[in-house]
Amino acid sequence: VKKIGVLTSGGDAPGMNAAIRAVVRTGLSHDLEIYGVYDGYMGLHEDRIEKMKRYSVSDVVNRGGTFLGSARFPEFKEEKVREEAVENMKKHGIDALVVVGGDGSYMGAKKLTEMGFPCIGIPGTIDNDIAGTDYTIGFDTALNTAIEAIDRIRDTSSSHNRISIVEIMGRYCGDLALQAAIAGGAEYVIIPEVGFNRADLLKSLNEGKLKGKKHAIIVITEHITNVNELAAGIEMATERETRATVLGHIQRGGAPTARDRVLASWMGGYAVELLLEGKGGRCIGIQNNQLVHHDIIECIETMRRPFAQDLYTLQQRLF
Numbered sequence: 001v002k003k004i005g006v007l008t009s010g011g012d013a014p015g016m017n018a019a020i021r022a023v024v025r026t027g028l029s030h031d032l033e034i035y036g037v038y039d040g041y042m043g044l045h046e047d048r049i050e051k052m053k054r055y056s057v058s059d060v061v062n063r064g065g066t067f068l069g070s071a072r073f074p075e076f077k078e079e080k081v082r083e084e085a086v087e088n089m090k091k092h093g094i095d096a097l098v099v100v101g102g103d104g105s106y107m108g109a110k111k112l113t114e115m116g117f118p119c120i121g122i123p124g125t126i127d128n129d130i131a132g133t134d135y136t137i138g139f140d141t142a143l144n145t146a147i148e149a150i151d152r153i154r155d156t157s158s159s160h161n162r163i164s165i166v167e168i169m170g171r172y173c174g175d176l177a178l179q180a181a182i183a184g185g186a187e188y189v190i191i192p193e194v195g196f197n198r199a200d201l202l203k204s205l206n207e208g209k210l211k212g213k214k215h216a217i218i219v220i221t222e223h224i225t226n227v228n229e230l231a232a233g234i235e236m237a238t239e240r241e242t243r244a245t246v247l248g249h250i251q252r253g254g255a256p257t258a259r260d261r262v263l264a265s266w267m268g269g270y271a272v273e274l275l276l277e278g279k280g281g282r283c284i285g286i287q288n289n290q291l292v293h294h295d296i297i298e299c300i301e302t303m304r305r306p307f308a309q310d311l312y313t314l315q316q317r318l319f
């Protein structure tokens with residue numbers, strides 16, 4: 001491997017810049033040429049590819065988002081489009097690609113690998129929904145942002161004896177909501193892995209009231225239900241003022257935490273080392289505080305994320 005491309009794809013996540021920087025600087029330290037691809041697979045197809053220098057990644061380690069840009073580009077599912085993208089890389093002499101993104105981006109990397117173009121996947125998404133890794137880049141920052149918001153909502157919820165529902169991102173993974181609920185001291189958590197039953201929730205709210213709780217915070221993952229309708233239903237059933245807050249994209253932005261910067265740097269450097277060892281078609285993860293790599297095809301087709309049942313049980317006990 002002499003020339004490596006790097007791109008960020010799918011939803012942006014804080015720490016992606018630190019990952020790009022680590023790929024560039026580790027690559028240069030091994031006398032490789034590194035090429036940045038703008039706007040994910042779209043830029044790959046449009047040949048928006050630029051040779052990176054040391055200073056191309058100056059002053060980005062602390063910045064949220066991704067300076068290379070990201071894009072949704074469904075056309076990449078078409079083989080012809082991917083073949084044209086591979087042609088572009090060959091034109092620049094690029095012989096491997098590092099993709100920082102979520103599971104959709106991994107699908108693109110998997111398909112390029114199957115076409116004989118070696119890719120390395122780095123998990124970059126706030127959702128923590130990728131198999132083969134305990135944490136994804138951006139999760140810790142989003143979690144801290146969510147907790148800060150919950151703390152603020154707690155102040156007003158407590159002052160007004162209100163029930164507050166906070167909708168958190170995570171797509172179909174409850175990690176962000178569950179950990180935010182524990183760290184933010186929320187009374188209830190509703191996550192996709194468990195689902196919820198309205199009658200049980202009302203019963204718990206009532207039990208909380210009997211225990212003397214004046215307010216309540218319910219943390220819920222997005223896509224489960226319409227939180228404004230849920231709030232109206234709870235208010236009607238309990239006769240207690242209930243408000244819903246959707247945190248939305250606030251959770252995706254902001255400077256990455258130290259933990260995300262270190263994780264991203266570690267994974268970015270490792271991606272280059274793996275390619276130098278001749279290992280392509282891998283995706284990187286962190287498991288039990290060690291960097292690991294898995295077959296990217298296996299990761300998508302057969303590996304599943306375990307559900308943190310112990311944390312869920314703990315949350316229930318802290319109520």
Ligand code: ATP
Binds near residue numbers: 010041101108124
């Ligand atoms: P997030 O988890 O933050 O949403 P993601 O990587 O899952 O990130 P997607 O929009 O699902 O985000 O995927 C990003 C891009 O990856 C798509 O826009 C597309 O270019 C490419 N991609 C997704 N699925 C496939 C596929 N089946 N084949 C080829 N390319 C794909």
